[in-house]
Amino acid sequence: MLDFESEKEMITEENNIDYKSGNIKTEEMVLNMGPQHPSTHGVLRLELELDGEIILNVIPHIGYLHRCFEKHCEAMTYPQVIPYTDRMDYLASMYNEFGYAVAVERLCSIEIPERVEYIRVIMGEFQRIASHLVALGTYGADIGAVTPFLFCFRDREKILSLFEMTCGARLLYNYIWIGGVSHDLHPDFIRLAKEFVTYFKPKIKELNDLLTNNKIFIQRTANVGVMPLETAINYGFTGPNLRASGLKWDLRRDDPYSIYNKFDFDIPIGDGRMGTVGDSWDRYYVRVLEMEQSLKILEQALNQIPEGDVTSAVPKRVKPPVGQIYSRVENPRGELGYFIMSNGTVNPYRIKVRGPSFVNLSALGELCRGHMIADVIAILGSIDIVLGDVDR
Amino acid sequence: MTIYNFLLKLTGSGILASFIQSLLPLFVFILPFALFAVLLERKVSAHMQDRLGPMRVGYHGILQTVADILKLIQKEDITPTDTDKPLFNIAPILVFAGSYAVFAAIPFSSAFIGTNISLGLFYIVAVSSLVVAGILMAGWASNNKYSLLGAMRSAAQIVSYEIPTIMVILTIVMVSGTLNLNTLSEMQTGHFWNWYILGGPGAGLSKFLLIPFMVIGFIIIYTSTLAEVNRTPFDIPEAESELVAGYHTEYSGMKFAMFFLAEYANMFAVSAIVVAIFFGGFQSPIGYLGNTLGIHWLIPIEQFFWFTMKGMFFVFVQMWLRWTLPRLRVDQLMAVCWKYMIPIAFVNLIIIGLITYI
Numbered sequence: 001m002l003d004f005e006s007e008k009e010m011i012t013e014e015n016n017i018d019y020k021s022g023n024i025k026t027e028e029m030v031l032n033m034g035p036q037h038p039s040t041h042g043v044l045r046l047e048l049e050l051d052g053e054i055i056l057n058v059i060p061h062i063g064y065l066h067r068c069f070e071k072h073c074e075a076m077t078y079p080q081v082i083p084y085t086d087r088m089d090y091l092a093s094m095y096n097e098f099g100y101a102v103a104v105e106r107l108c109s110i111e112i113p114e115r116v117e118y119i120r121v122i123m124g125e126f127q128r129i130a131s132h133l134v135a136l137g138t139y140g141a142d143i144g145a146v147t148p149f150l151f152c153f154r155d156r157e158k159i160l161s162l163f164e165m166t167c168g169a170r171l172l173y174n175y176i177w178i179g180g181v182s183h184d185l186h187p188d189f190i191r192l193a194k195e196f197v198t199y200f201k202p203k204i205k206e207l208n209d210l211l212t213n214n215k216i217f218i219q220r221t222a223n224v225g226v227m228p229l230e231t232a233i234n235y236g237f238t239g240p241n242l243r244a245s246g247l248k249w250d251l252r253r254d255d256p257y258s259i260y261n262k263f264d265f266d267i268p269i270g271d272g273r274m275g276t277v278g279d280s281w282d283r284y285y286v287r288v289l290e291m292e293q294s295l296k297i298l299e300q301a302l303n304q305i306p307e308g309d310v311t312s313a314v315p316k317r318v319k320p321p322v323g324q325i326y327s328r329v330e331n332p333r334g335e336l337g338y339f340i341m342s343n344g345t346v347n348p349y350r351i352k353v354r355g356p357s358f359v360n361l362s363a364l365g366e367l368c369r370g371h372m373i374a375d376v377i378a379i380l381g382s383i384d385i386v387l388g389d390v391d392r
Numbered sequence: 393m394t395i396y397n398f399l400l401k402l403t404g405s406g407i408l409a410s411f412i413q414s415l416l417p418l419f420v421f422i423l424p425f426a427l428f429a430v431l432l433e434r435k436v437s438a439h440m441q442d443r444l445g446p447m448r449v450g451y452h453g454i455l456q457t458v459a460d461i462l463k464l465i466q467k468e469d470i471t472p473t474d475t476d477k478p479l480f481n482i483a484p485i486l487v488f489a490g491s492y493a494v495f496a497a498i499p500f501s502s503a504f505i506g507t508n509i510s511l512g513l514f515y516i517v518a519v520s521s522l523v524v525a526g527i528l529m530a531g532w533a534s535n536n537k538y539s540l541l542g543a544m545r546s547a548a549q550i551v552s553y554e555i556p557t558i559m560v561i562l563t564i565v566m567v568s569g570t571l572n573l574n575t576l577s578e579m580q581t582g583h584f585w586n587w588y589i590l591g592g593p594g595a596g597l598s599k600f601l602l603i604p605f606m607v608i609g610f611i612i613i614y615t616s617t618l619a620e621v622n623r624t625p626f627d628i629p630e631a632e633s634e635l636v637a638g639y640h641t642e643y644s645g646m647k648f649a650m651f652f653l654a655e656y657a658n659m660f661a662v663s664a665i666v667v668a669i670f671f672g673g674f675q676s677p678i679g680y681l682g683n684t685l686g687i688h689w690l691i692p693i694e695q696f697f698w699f700t701m702k703g704m705f706f707v708f709v710q711m712w713l714r715w716t717l718p719r720l721r722v723d724q725l726m727a728v729c730w731k732y733m734i735p736i737a738f739v740n741l742i743i744i745g746l747i748t749y750i
Contacts, residue, residue, distance in 0.1 A: 031537050053541070053722060144627065144719025150441035210716070216625055217718045373541070374721045 028056055031373075035064050039142045039377045042387030046364075046376065053372045058365045062358075065391040073351040078104055078318035079178055081351065086172040088355065089389035091134050094127035094163070095331045097176035102257050103327035103338040104178045107320040115308035116180050117259045122193065122301050123163070123175065124258075125294040129200070130159040131332035132240075132287045132294075135384040139284055140211050142381040143220050148211040155203055158196055165189060179313040194302055197295055204291060212288060221284060222275030225367040225379035232278065235363040239334025239356050241383055244270035244286045245278035251330035263300050265293045280382035287384070319346050333357055333384060357389035410507070422495060426656040429707060430457045436708065437715045467645035472535070475642070479533035483526050484643065484650040490522030491658040498664045499574045501674045501695035512573035513561055516665060517554070520620070523658070524550045527639050530651075534642040542638025545722055546622065552729045553619040553626075559737035560613040563744045564669045567592055567602070577673025584677035589670040601747050605740050610670050612737050614706070617662035619725070621655065623710050625717040626725055663706035667699065674699040 031048040034040040043064035049056040069088060073081045085096040098120055105112060137152030160170045165186045167175040175182050211217055227237065232245040242249055250267045252260040268289035270282030320342040328337040334356030341350040360383045367379045399409035431446070431454065438445025446453030471480060497512040499505040509515055524547050531543020567588065568576055579593055580586050589606050591599035619626035640651045667673060674695035682690030720728065 029537065031541075140718065144625070145717060146437070147441050147715050150443065154442055211718070214718060216720055219724055220718060220721055372721060372723065374719075 033376070039138075039381065041138065041380065041385055044361075044385070044387055044390070046380075048373065048376065050373070053374075055368045055371050055373065055376060058368045058376065060361055060364055062361070062387075062390050065387045067392065069392040070351055070353065073348055075347065077346045078320070078348060081348065082177065083172065083174050086174060087388060088353065088392050089331065089333065089336070089357065089386045090171060091386050092127050092131045092332045093171065093173050094123045094176065095131075095329065096336065097173065098124050098258075099327070099329035099331065099336045100338055101176050101178050102329055103325060103340055104318065104320065106327050107323065107325045107340055107342060108178075108315070108318065110179045110313060110315065112179055112313045113308045113310065114259070115306050116310050116313070118301055118305040119181050119185060119310065120176055120258055121260065121263075122298060122305070123166070125297050125301070126159050126162060126193075128294045128332045129291050130156045132291050133159075135287055135332075135381075136207065136211075136284065139381040139384075140217075142377045143217055145211055145214070145217065148207060151203070151207065151210070155200060158199070162189065162193060162196065165192070177311075177314055178318055179315050180311045182311075184310045190302055190305065193298070197298055197302070201292075201295060204288060208288065212285060218274045218281060220374075220378055221281040221382065222279055224275075224280045224371065224375050225382060226276045227278040227363065227367060229278065231363075231366065235366070236359045237334070237363065238359065239331065240286045240290060241283055241334065241360050243267065244282040246270055246272075251328055251335060255328065257327070257329055260297075262304075263297045265296050268293065280378050283382040283384075317346065319344070328354070331356055333386065333389065334360060353392060355389040355392060357385040357387075358392075361385050361390055413507075421500070422492060422653075422657045422660075425660055426653045427457045427461070429656045429659065430460070430652075432708070433711050433714075436711045440712075440715045461649065464645055464649040469645040469647060470642075472642050474535045476533040476535070479529045480642075481647075483530035483533060484640075484647040484654075485526075486529065487523050487526030488650045488654040488657075490520060490526060491654040491661060493519045493522070494661040495657070497573060498661065499577050499668065499673055500699050501692040502574070502578070503692040503695075505574055508572070508574050510570075510572045513565065513571045513576075513665075513669075516573075516661075517558055517561065520658075520661070521550070521554065523654070530643070531639040534639070536642050539639050539641050542641070546639060548722075549622075549626065549725060550620050552726060553616040553733075556612050556616045556729065556733040556737040557620065559734070559741050560609045560616075561665075561669065563605075563609055563741050564588060566741075566745055567748050573668050573673065577668055577675060580672040581675050583679065584672065587670065587672040587675075587677075598747050598750055601750075602744065605744050605747070606670070608736065608740050609744070610666070612733055612740070613670075614666055616729070616733060617666065618710060618713070619729070621658045621662055621710075623659070623714055625713070625720050627714070627719055659707050659710055660703055663703045663710070664699070666706055667702040671702050 029050045031050055032045060033048055034045040035043040040046065045061040045064070047059040047061060049058075067087070069084055072084060076084070082097055082100060085100045086093040088096050101120075104110075133152040133156040137149040137156075140146075140148035140152075163173060163175075164170050166189060167173050167183055169175075227241070227245050229245045229247055232242050233247070237245065238249070246269055248267045248269055251257070252265075253267060268286050270277050270279075270286055272279070272282060273285070274281045320340075322342055322344040324339070324341040326337055326339045328335050330336075335354065336356055337354035339350075339352040339354070340348055343349040364380065364383070367383070368376050371379070399412050400406060403409050403412070434456070435445045435453075437443075446456035449455040449459045471477060494516050496507050497505070497509060497515050499508075499512075527546045527550075528543050531539045531541075531546070534540070564576070565571055568579055570576055570579070580588060582593065584590065586593040589603075589610055591602040591606060640648060643651060676694060676698045680691050680694050682688055682694055
């Protein structure tokens with residue numbers, strides 16, 4: 001009865017709308033974007049509160065791809081965890097393995113041969129280029145330019161072929177092992193990798209001509225989703241997103257691991273060339289510049305790589321001493337940290353991962369507020385999340 | 393002998409002859425054109441992107457669209473619950489009718505024109521607006537928020553961009569003094585320097601004064617027609633990455649195919665208008681083979697060929713743009729129209745008016 005009464009009241013209220021003085025009651029529209037949506041980059045659901053096309057609030061709902069990575073690890077031995085790390089950030093699998101291997105090696109204090117370090121850096125930088133190509137290509141597709149997307153994927157295929165040649169897999173490699181790598185490089189690898197480096201340099205210019213400097217693209221991305229440096233630090237931004245806001249912070253240089261201190265490379269930062277420092281265009285362009293730096297590292301590494309045995313340091317049984325470690329590496333998306341706690345057995349007691357995408361996604365609401373629906377897509381694409389890494 | 397006279401002789405009834413004649417563009421032109429254009433779009437995009445495109449059905453995939461249409465006909469026609477059923481069913485028909493009706497007044501050649509009405513240009517402008525109503529109906533009746541947003545954007549966009557289009561059409565009407573598309577095409581006879589993009593059939597100083605303003609007018613009308621048919625960079629109503637598929641998100645099967653067909657028919661329709669008013673309509677740029685050989689029935693066929701080729705060229709440019717450019721945002725789209733194109737079109741109108749007065 002009560003419900004009926006209130007409904008009746010509502011109806012009369014609606015009929016008495018005061019049209020003349022402009023006091024028409026309006027409501028915010030709630031739009032569910034995803035989990036099945038072409039540009040949420042996976043199974044992300046965004047709850048948009050809209051006033052017309054203006055965003056009042058964005059609430060990301062995550063967990064659709066949650067696979068209990070951390071809990072699974074507790075039942076595995078240390079080497080068995082590696083295939084699971086592949087599946088977190090599936091566009092940067094090599095780097096996830098790299099980070100995990102570095103963490104366990106630090107925990108067990110394993111010394112690894114120099115050739116292995118070189119192979120890891122080469123694979124890691126190839127993976128960075130491949131991952132950035134996906135980020136840039138899909139970003140173009142989000143803005144409406146489909147052709148750069150296919151150009152980027154064409155070049156990424158070539159990198160994946162190099163990976164396939166090395167370890168037989170194109171996406172989930174299980175290549176970098178604790179203390180070494182699973183196979184030595186193919187005899188042709190160095191030659192083909194050098195060929196790719198020379199092939200790829202002009203392709204960056206092609207991408208810049210087609211998309212980066214396009215007037216419409218700049219209009220869509222410059223001054224959109226501006227992240228001031230202080231807010232970026234407060235939200236825990238890392239990787240290209242933080243650098244786009246203007247801070248030279250790169251773990252490859254600031255907390256060196258592996259042999260990155262042997263190479264000469266720059267850390268590109270956003271300079272607000274097309275708008276404000278830290279806007280979507282800067283986040284995009286920092287990735288383009290990073291690909292150039294990765295090529296620079298690759299050139300040096302491919303020329304300097306020594307001969308040696310790649311599996312000599314792989315331990316038969318990984319049994320770290322009791323203790324814990326937090327080790328971090330510069331994943332293509334930012335700081336990928338592994339916290340590993342060992343109780344002295346062959347199984348890790350606890351593994352916790354600090355995923356860059358998860359942290360970067362948390363700032364979406366702040367970035368989107370006051371923009372339009374189309375900008376949500378532009379901003380989401382520019383912070384470049386991978387849902388596998390968000391949910392784990 | 394025009395097609396109308398031929399049909400009149402064949403059927404013996406004026407009404408029947410006009411009826412068949414107005415249906416002719418549909419069967420002779422729009423359906424084959426849509427089949428061809430969809431394939432062309434896929435092939436053009438594929439080759440621009442280092443791909444091959446459809447390759448399996450027929451030689452180099454030439455029968456791919458036929459296969460697609462067969463699939464669409466067989467598909468279940470889903471009407472989601474909570475839709476406004478009458479509106480939901482009428483909307484695709486209205487959209488298709490709107491874009492098809494435009495073809496009735498388009499002169500394919502001096503002998504082949506659906507209806508040779510003296511207010512042809514006015515008719516086209518008026519009738520093509522029917523599409524907006526259909527799109528709004530589709531968006532509203534679907535009871536889907538993406539559809540609604542897409543439809544609202546589309547309505548705002550199409551209505552806004554009609555203004556610069558009409559202003560440019562007005563300049564041509566002022567210069568030529570006719571609204572009849574057939575007469576307009578006849579006036580641009582001779583060689584390509586008689587086309588309105590190059591100042592029209594007149595001679596003397598005013599012709600040369602007109603050229604730059606005609607080029608500006610052409611750029612404006614071509615840009616705004618891109619917006620009217622929702623092509624990139626103005627494909628905001630169906631922006632895939634934002635609104636899934638815009639106003640036709642909820643449509644499937646043959647109803648979806650009607651939106652699809654309407655889109656491609658519209659692409660040619662707007663190109664045909666541009667061709668008819670700026671690029672000599674069905675006139676050949678280099679003279680007729682029929683005249684040289686003395687075979688006069690060859691001339692209308694040649695005219696049909698030239699008109700289709702010119703139209704197809706602009707359709708190709710539309711595809712080219714679509715696969716090159718990103719998409720504007722909805723407020724930027726409005727800014728382009730109201731802040732730049734309408735003022736420029738207006739000044740252009742005044743200047744051309746002054747030149748013709750001289």
